[in-house]
Amino acid sequence: MQIYLPIAELSMNLFFLVGIGGAVGFLSGLFGVGGGFLLTPLLIFSGVPAPVAVASVTGQVVAASTSGALSYYRRGQIDLHLALYLVLSSVLGAFGGVATFAALRAVGQLDLVISLGFLLLLGFVGTLMLIESVRSILKRRAGIVVREKLPNQHNWFHGLPMRIRFKKSRLYISVLPVLVLGLCIGFIGSLLGIGGGFILVPALVYILRMPGNMVIGTSLLQVVAMMAATTILHAVNSQSVDILLAFCLMVGGTVGAQFGASAGKYLRGEQLRALLALLVLAVAIRFGFSAIVGPADPYSMAVVGAGGVI
Amino acid sequence: MRLLCAALLLFALALPAQAERLVSMVSREEVAITSSFSGETLTLFGNIEPEAGSTDKFVEGPYHIIVVVTGPWQDRIARLSQPVFGLWMNTQQVLFKAFPSYYHVLSSGVLTDITSEALLDDLDILPERQARLAAQPGKGDAVALGNELIRLMTEQGHVGVNTTGVVFRSDTFYSAQVTLPSDIPTGPFLAHTYLFKNGALIAERSEGFTVRKIAFERFLGQAATGQPLLYGLVCVALALFTGWLGGVVFRR
Numbered sequence: 404m405q406i407y408l409p410i411a412e413l414s415m416n417l418f419f420l421v422g423i424g425g426a427v428g429f430l431s432g433l434f435g436v437g438g439g440f441l442l443t444p445l446l447i448f449s450g451v452p453a454p455v456a457v458a459s460v461t462g463q464v465v466a467a468s469t470s471g472a473l474s475y476y477r478r479g480q481i482d483l484h485l486a487l488y489l490v491l492s493s494v495l496g497a498f499g500g501v502a503t504f505a506a507l508r509a510v511g512q513l514d515l516v517i518s519l520g521f522l523l524l525l526g527f528v529g530t531l532m533l534i535e536s537v538r539s540i541l542k543r544r545a546g547i548v549v550r551e552k553l554p555n556q557h558n559w560f561h562g563l564p565m566r567i568r569f570k571k572s573r574l575y576i577s578v579l580p581v582l583v584l585g586l587c588i589g590f591i592g593s594l595l596g597i598g599g600g601f602i603l604v605p606a607l608v609y610i611l612r613m614p615g616n617m618v619i620g621t622s623l624l625q626v627v628a629m630m631a632a633t634t635i636l637h638a639v640n641s642q643s644v645d646i647l648l649a650f651c652l653m654v655g656g657t658v659g660a661q662f663g664a665s666a667g668k669y670l671r672g673e674q675l676r677a678l679l680a681l682l683v684l685a686v687a688i689r690f691g692f693s694a695i696v697g698p699a700d701p702y703s704m705a706v707v708g709a710g711g712v713i
Numbered sequence: 714m715r716l717l718c719a720a721l722l723l724f725a726l727a728l729p730a731q732a733e734r735l736v737s738m739v740s741r742e743e744v745a746i747t748s749s750f751s752g753e754t755l756t757l758f759g760n761i762e763p764e765a766g767s768t769d770k771f772v773e774g775p776y777h778i779i780v781v782v783t784g785p786w787q788d789r790i791a792r793l794s795q796p797v798f799g800l801w802m803n804t805q806q807v808l809f810k811a812f813p814s815y816y817h818v819l820s821s822g823v824l825t826d827i828t829s830e831a832l833l834d835d836l837d838i839l840p841e842r843q844a845r846l847a848a849q850p851g852k853g854d855a856v857a858l859g860n861e862l863i864r865l866m867t868e869q870g871h872v873g874v875n876t877t878g879v880v881f882r883s884d885t886f887y888s889a890q891v892t893l894p895s896d897i898p899t900g901p902f903l904a905h906t907y908l909f910k911n912g913a914l915i916a917e918r919s920e921g922f923t924v925r926k927i928a929f930e931r932f933l934g935q936a937a938t939g940q941p942l943l944y945g946l947v948c949v950a951l952a953l954f955t956g957w958l959g960g961v962v963f964r965r
Contacts, residue, residue: 469956
């Protein structure tokens with residue numbers, strides 16, 4: 404069944420849109436990531452103009468993450484206090500990211516910067532996560548008891564001034580690393596057009612030493628807030644948010660996210676992290692592939708503006 | 714648009730008096746885009762008749778027709794990506810200003826059989842010629858990139874040359890099918906018909922039609938550009954609501 408998308412100005416198969424929304428929503432609920440880094444390339448590959456794909460996916464990410472965040476909230480697995488600091492600083496970072504995006508586009512080579520950015524970021528994060536999670540899976544196999552709570556290893560930045568007690572996460576750390584983390588996520592997320600969940604999840608685990616059961620819910624809440632702000636930013640700046648496209652993706656995404664969140668209960672934290680690491684690495688390899696091996700067609704085109712009427 | 718019409722009129726007046734005139738029509742003057750829009754086919758048809766006031770009772774061919782259907786203009790960039798120190802970068806790019814977003818040439822025969830290449834070039838009929846006209850000086854080979862732009866747009870179905878697109882139903886009555894793909898740009902379209910006899914252009918006519926969104930699609934399009942902040946807020950509210958609803962429905 405074809406449906407016409409008024410902002411993208413093309414018609415697409417409704418079931419295809421709901422389907423990819425659902426598949427990515429499942430992953431989003433399972434891992435606590437927004438899924439934008441998968442959905443945006445998929446849509447562009449299907450023929451949706453890149454600005455419309457990026458802007459509309461932000462709307463879908465809000466919806467998919469909302470249902471995920473709510474189900475974690477009901478289970479009491481969100482640290483609202485810590486999320487507040489993350490959200491405020493990430494929205495600030497997003498403004499910086501949008502400005503950098505515009506500057507890079509003016510210089511040209513934005514595609515290359517985005518490809519390399521994805522390659523380095525995803526490759527680095529993915530490799531780190533894979534090594535850590537495989538190591539803990541092996542430890543468990545070998546019969547070594549792994550403590551559920553991460554050991555209270557404090558890094559030097561946990562002891563910086565302005566320490567705050569985050570009761571839910573059982574953390575008493577300086578607020579400064581939290582704010583810096585939020586700024587970075589906001590900046591990178593809006594620059595690369597992603598929610599940043601896949602960076603935030605490992606950062607919360609390895610840098611802030613947040614307990615594993617709090618990580619995904621808190622990350623989802625942060626993604627909801629940041630992507631809501633980004634959607635409005637896109638709607639005002641580029642007017643390329645296609646509400647019908649976003650809605651089709653949302654419907655699939657929310658359903659998928661429910662199943663993902665349920666499936667997540669049957670997997671242990673390190674298994675989830677290993678799977679997410681593999682996914683992240685796969686996307687990194689795909690981006691590296693296009694930057695190093697080259698595109699299938701060396702020629703490309705883009706519409707840069709209305710040329711007036713006949 | 715008015716200027717162009719005036720120019721066309723002047724051009725038509727400047728043509729030497731001919732014995733034939735062209736009567737043509739497009740099957741629909743407005744193509745409405747609704748939620749189930751998945752492309753549309755228009756029929757362009759016309760007849761070749763004796764010039765008004767002429768004493769001729771009939772006209773004699775053989776005639777040939779070329780129809781050029783042009784969509785709203787857009788500024789497009791064509792790029793060439795090449796490896797630089799092992800990394801693929803866009804090394805060449807050329808801007809094509811006011812290039813048609815839709816450009817289809819339909820004819821009743823092979824173009825070079827209908828008329829001379831010189832006249833085809835003069836009338837700017839071929840898509841490659843359009844690319845040459847729209848190309849702006851930049852860092853890149855405008856001719857090569859222009860041809861690649863035509864190829865990419867042909868693959869999309871937005872540009873094409875169909876030498877069997879015009880069919881003569883009788884000696885003087887012809888029809889042509891214009892296929893509009895589902896990702897057609899909205900705006901004014903122009904179907905320009907050229908009538909050839911023995912390789913010479915003897916008459917031409919223009920028909921216009923409009924592609925536009927109606928009803929809900931039109932409302933959304935206007936809201937997105939007219940009230941962007943409100944539109945963005947509604948998008949976010951819809952997203953939050955959908956997410957919440959999904960959570961409620963699936964709560965077990």
